Amino acid sequence: MFDIQQYLREQRLLVENGLQRYMMPEQGDFSAHIESMRYSLFVGGKRIRPILCLAAGRTVCAAPEIEEKLLPAACALECIHTYSLIHDDLPAMDNDDLRRGQPTCHKKFGEAEAILAGDGLLTYAFALLSNPDLPGPETATRLQLITVLAHAAGSQGMVGGQYLDIASEKKTISFDQLKTIHRSKTGALITAAIHMGALAGQADQGQLEALTRYGDAVGLAFQIVDDLLDVTASTEQLGKTAGTDAQQGKATYPAFFGEEKTRALAKEAVASAQKALASFDERAEPLRVLAQYIYQRTC
């Protein structure tokens, strides 16, 4: 029986250690700026994207060193995710004071400082992926990882999704538009995490396609659950302000379908994610259980 709690603890520790090792230290002329980046990076977080990346690598690759080889890429994913939270929380965006139960970056360090902390983390992700002194796959694959991450994090992925999300506030949007926002704002980076793990693990075409289907389904489940949590969980449980979606007039799954149907849709997405893994052996067990875990965060 696979123990998901123990697995998550171990993988989180691996990622935390990687971030400590690979993130620049608070030294030198730029130490105050680096402090603001490290604050947001180490304030907490489930490290889901790096863990999905490592689990995807393990699914297609039996070599014991695959996690070590993937760790800088996994850390790059967390840098991108953290920067996106810092910028999303800014007064001009979602204007949030709390994140992971702590003051947001701009509350702690100031607005200009938070913009720059985000810019620094975003840029550092690509420094990590391209650094020849860090573990990683061979050169051509490193370039592929950069392409995948830049596309998923960029204007036709996460950044574009955040733009659409903000543009949609207090407007009536269609369910198709909501799906586009979810897919780009949240789904793209989750799918990229899995795609990057698969590429570094030298997945063949069939494996890549199966893992992409898994990533799309898990990304969808994740976003549906996020929408649900905003309605059902307390600020204390979330570590960020609850109920902000309804307050900002945002379209969400519960707003379209109500809570019960939304729960059913999340369950359906988890089932498709697990179905996509049918052809893999027991090395895919973490991915199977992670899909379930994402659903159980709330339901």
Added chain:
Amino acid sequence: MFDIQQYLREQRLLVENGLQRYMMPEQGDFSAHIESMRYSLFVGGKRIRPILCLAAGRTVCAAPEIEEKLLPAACALECIHTYSLIHDDLPAMDNDDLRRGQPTCHKKFGEAEAILAGDGLLTYAFALLSNPDLPGPETATRLQLITVLAHAAGSQGMVGGQYLDIASEKKTISFDQLKTIHRSKTGALITAAIHMGALAGQADQGQLEALTRYGDAVGLAFQIVDDLLDVTASTEQLGKTAGTDAQQGKATYPAFFGEEKTRALAKEAVASAQKALASFDERAEPLRVLAQYIYQRTC
């Protein structure tokens, strides 16, 4: 006799065409967001960083196709430069309404939209450099270009410099601290432009070192002249609000040394830049004249 005006016209056209070709078009779900990026990218600009990159490549490489091969990298540099202007102009940073004689990105599209336009351009720079379908040097050199750019644009380069610049407002700082700010905020990206051109042109170690010395000196000249222009030029001439440095209590070369001595220091930096090129043949002529041109912007 080398005609700098004609050279700049031709190179600017080459860069503009590259940006038109390689920048994503205003289409699809994200067209409004892409419009905000394209606005800032095409609102004007001297395209100095891309031109320096192309000129450095030409200096070490005789192959006729070197400019074509370097064009995506040159465009990536302009994406980084443009994003930095968008974020620097934000209300939380320098709070500027005018850039290149036109409304700044946040004035035109809104603050959240401008933050995302910057994030999108920054991310796109790395998409351009890693895209295997675009011209570029071979795989290992592409990774080097990404490393150089990520380092120069990041927390120990441009972003870190902007942080220090903001932190230094209305404070007394030493001349050493001013040099650190200049070197990181402006110098690093200019040096990177030249470094990237040299790497793609397969410079040997001696050539790389000479071009790095050139880059450092030209970066310094550039920043000294920028400080001078803020004092001596009008808002109309600058295309951005003049006199903001003194207004914001920023340390500058003229504040430390007065105008005359500052001019002499700029001239000295240009002379070192040209001296660094002594071992190159006539293919370095554009770089020689560009150093002179940077000085003549004002003096």
